Amino acid sequence: MRAPDAKRSATHDGGACMPELPFLTVLAENLEREVHGRAARDVLVRSVSVLKTFDPPITALSGMRITAVRRRGKYLLVEFGADLVLVMHLMRNGRLQLAGGDGRVPPPGRTAKDLALVLALDDGRDLRMIEIGPKKRAAVWLCRRGEEIGGPLAGLGLEPLSPLFTPGALARMLRGAHVRLKLFLVSQREVVGIGNAFADEILWAARLSPQAMADRLDAAAADRLHAAIVGTLSRAVDEHRREFGGTLPMKEPLHLLAVHRHGKEPCPRCGTPIAVIYYEDRETYYCPTCQSAGKVYADRRRSRLLR
Numbered sequence: 001m002r003a004p005d006a007k008r009s010a011t012h013d014g015g016a017c018m019p020e021l022p023f024l025t026v027l028a029e030n031l032e033r034e035v036h037g038r039a040a041r042d043v044l045v046r047s048v049s050v051l052k053t054f055d056p057p058i059t060a061l062s063g064m065r066i067t068a069v070r071r072r073g074k075y076l077l078v079e080f081g082a083d084l085v086l087v088m089h090l091m092r093n094g095r096l097q098l099a100g101g102d103g104r105v106p107p108p109g110r111t112a113k114d115l116a117l118v119l120a121l122d123d124g125r126d127l128r129m130i131e132i133g134p135k136k137r138a139a140v141w142l143c144r145r146g147e148e149i150g151g152p153l154a155g156l157g158l159e160p161l162s163p164l165f166t167p168g169a170l171a172r173m174l175r176g177a178h179v180r181l182k183l184f185l186v187s188q189r190e191v192v193g194i195g196n197a198f199a200d201e202i203l204w205a206a207r208l209s210p211q212a213m214a215d216r217l218d219a220a221a222a223d224r225l226h227a228a229i230v231g232t233l234s235r236a237v238d239e240h241r242r243e244f245g246g247t248l249p250m251k252e253p254l255h256l257l258a259v260h261r262h263g264k265e266p267c268p269r270c271g272t273p274i275a276v277i278y279y280e281d282r283e284t285y286y287c288p289t290c291q292s293a294g295k296v297y298a299d300r301r302r303s304r305l306l307r
């Protein structure tokens with residue numbers, strides 16, 4: 001199998017990808033390196049919709065020291081002292097920036113409306129959560145340590161890169177899932193951290209159709225899917241580390257993806273043009289030769305418009 005060419009350009013320019021496990025893993029690692037041990041001087045909530053909790057009050061963070069930054073599924077957790085955890089979901093257009101202090105140049109500024117939350121740190125820098133665009137869906141919860149598990153993180157499935165995610169665990173999940181594979185991978189209920197982009201990459205690596213039913217996979221296909229989930233995500237985490245160095249990731253590096261957002265380009269494995277299905281708010285890219293025995297699925301968006 002040929003690795004995706006680093007020079008490949010994405011054919012699709014339809015805006016940002018929602019951050020997924022590789023991006024968020026590197027964001028948590030690099031943010032932790034920058035802010036571990038720093039105290040919050042002040043917290044400013046700039047967007048009315050972003051804060052989902054009121055008890056404890058967000059002002060409880062003032063003076064508290066950051067003890068850890070970690071990722072769970074598509075959530076980022078910033079732990080303060082022994083008692084508090086700030087849980088963040090960036091959704092599609094939310095991002096984190098570090099600005100000011102130490103002569104650092106602030107990241108490219110957008111409009112003031114894009115600023116959702118500012119955490120002023122004791123070293124003069126601001127940790128800013130921004131959300132670009134008119135739709136404000138990014139969310140923040142302040143929880144007492146432990147309460148996040150039954151709160152914003154309730155119902156999350158297994159971490160795909162944890163030792164608990166074995167071929168047997170995946171086989172059990174598949175048996176109970178009467179949904180198409182694409183939906184199975186992005187649901188967050190069975191396995192977490194995978195979104196629209198890496199679901200396509202994983203299914204391409206496993207040579208499985210996004211339209212196949214999860215509970216109909218045979219044992220060999222289920223093993224292939226397990227290997228593709230672990231292999232694709234591990235490799236992507238390494239590639240994201242190289243791509244972003246020590247910086248906070250801002251944009252998914254689409255040139256590292258083999259099929260997602262590479263519609264009509266040749267499949268890196270067999271050369272067949274990559275096909276795309278649009279369904280509701282989701283685009284699915286796949287290789288008809290490698291994944292669906294030559295079948296090209298109807299573009300449901302287009303057929304609805306023509307009806």
Ligand SMILES: [Zn+2]
Pocket residue numbers: 267268269270271272287288289290291
């Ligand atoms: Zn192919």
